[in-house]
Amino acid sequence: MEKILVSACLMGDLVRYDGGHQQLVNKTFEQWQHEGRLVKVCPEVVGGLSTPRAPAERVLKDNLVIDVSGKDVTHAFTRGANIALSICLEQQIKYALLKDSSPSCGSNTIYDGRFTGSKISGVGLTTELLRQHDIEVYSENTVLLLAEKLTHNEKKFS
Structure with missing residues (x-):
């Protein structure tokens, strides 16, 4: 059974910058949780940032993460990313389910680094x-x- 690294906020943990969560309500996700597949992490929190914290965005052109006050928080984000990678390597995790648009976890989109909501x-x-x-x-x-990928892989190796 493949384990999945998952953003702690998707599991309902109060770790977002605003002290909230983004709990994912999905039958497949709930089944994975029941099966014990999910390994949760919040890279920002394990990287040393508090909850709540100032909102931060990734500035791609400078390869930095800056909070809304202009403070460079790249080091904490990088540390958290390295810890997440270590978890994956230690537990042989090949898949992650992370919160999109986050400066840590975004996999398709991120905010543009100008704090305009874009x-x-x-x-x-x-x-x-x-x-x-x-x-x-x-x-x-x-x-x-992800569910299709896991089902395909598990059929292939059973």
């Missing part, structure tokens, strides 16, 4: 690092694609 195509620091190590990253919007 999204652009891009990935968060954790997603980027995981993909560099051949870990497939999905978002809450692509749960069914």
Whole structure:
């Protein structure tokens, strides 16, 4: 049974910058949780940031993560990404389900770095690092694609 690294906010943990969560309500996700497949992490929190915290966005052209006050928080985001990767390597996790649009976890979009609420195509620091190590990253919007991949793989190896 394949384990899946998952954003803690998708599991209902109060770890988002605003102290909230983004709990994913999905039958497949709930089944994976019941099966014990999910390994949760919030890269921002394990990287040393508090909850709540100032909103942050990735500035792609400078390869930085800056909070709304202009503070460079790249180090904490990078540390959290490395911890997430270590978890995957230690537990032989090949798949991740991470919160899209996050400066850590975005897998399709991120906010544009200008704090205008505008999204652009891009990935968060954790997603980027995981993909560099051949870990497939999905978002809450692509749960069914991940489910299909896992079903295909499990049939192939059974």
